[in-house]
Amino acid sequence: MHDPMPWDALLLPLVLLLPAALPAPLGCLHDYYGVHVDAAGVTLVDGTRLPYDDGRDKSFAERLAHPDVLDTFTPPYPTGPITPVTTPDADPGRARLDALLATVYPRAGLVHVPFVGTTIVVHARVAPAFARVAARLDAILAREPHLRRLVLPLGGTLNVRSVAGTDRQSAHSWGIAIDLNPAPSHYWRWDKSAWRNQLPQSIVDAFEAEGFIWGGRWAHFDTMHFEYRPELIDPRCRPPSAKRGESADTARITPPPSTPAP
Numbered sequence: 001m002h003d004p005m006p007w008d009a010l011l012l013p014l015v016l017l018l019p020a021a022l023p024a025p026l027g028c029l030h031d032y033y034g035v036h037v038d039a040a041g042v043t044l045v046d047g048t049r050l051p052y053d054d055g056r057d058k059s060f061a062e063r064l065a066h067p068d069v070l071d072t073f074t075p076p077y078p079t080g081p082i083t084p085v086t087t088p089d090a091d092p093g094r095a096r097l098d099a100l101l102a103t104v105y106p107r108a109g110l111v112h113v114p115f116v117g118t119t120i121v122v123h124a125r126v127a128p129a130f131a132r133v134a135a136r137l138d139a140i141l142a143r144e145p146h147l148r149r150l151v152l153p154l155g156g157t158l159n160v161r162s163v164a165g166t167d168r169q170s171a172h173s174w175g176i177a178i179d180l181n182p183a184p185s186h187y188w189r190w191d192k193s194a195w196r197n198q199l200p201q202s203i204v205d206a207f208e209a210e211g212f213i214w215g216g217r218w219a220h221f222d223t224m225h226f227e228y229r230p231e232l233i234d235p236r237c238r239p240p241s242a243k244r245g246e247s248a249d250t251a252r253i254t255p256p257p258s259t260p261a262p
């Protein structure tokens, strides 16, 4: 036996308090999107409830089609050096809370902003972040003009449509996404190959530094695509523990069992 150290007595009440605390992802959804949250999830202005954890074990397709809050933070989004994505179905940020985004980014809020010598249509809430990315890209392209062909002509920003092959809304529906030049880009539906990419670290860093995630971090790669999801970039927003047995470090999604568990 050991004699309790003074800080043991201090730790116990803190540990007891933790389960009732607001999970970090919910605090970030409140801070970044201004939505009402409590420990169980998000409540939108029309009363829609978005649960933090609906307790369901889902296939990869179900996570995309019907994500709870925790699904949209799983696996964690990695920043830093670009690395080939080899883990099947590791698509951090590809699951979205469509109802939340539709509330936060109404069509009435669209504005035109200058972007690398052209003009794009984005949501006013995201326009300042796009402007900061544009300033970073201007500096990069002034230093390395040969990179212009990877950026321009843009593939586009606003496009109210479903994700190809699904009935889910594209991030382009909300005015929070941009596609760089499609020609030199790689997209899993076109390439039908292993992960490939031509974008340099500097351009990816320019977007991620301002709260944009990149489709090149996905197993279902889409290297022209960036979208504003600051809650996934901000390390303070990580879930307190990995979901349902998943490691926060490996980003591996376990396929559903082929036979029912006994």
Ligand SMILES: [Zn+2]
Pocket (backbone or CB within 6 Å): 172, 177, 178, 179, 224, 225, 226
């Ligand atoms: Zn896109």
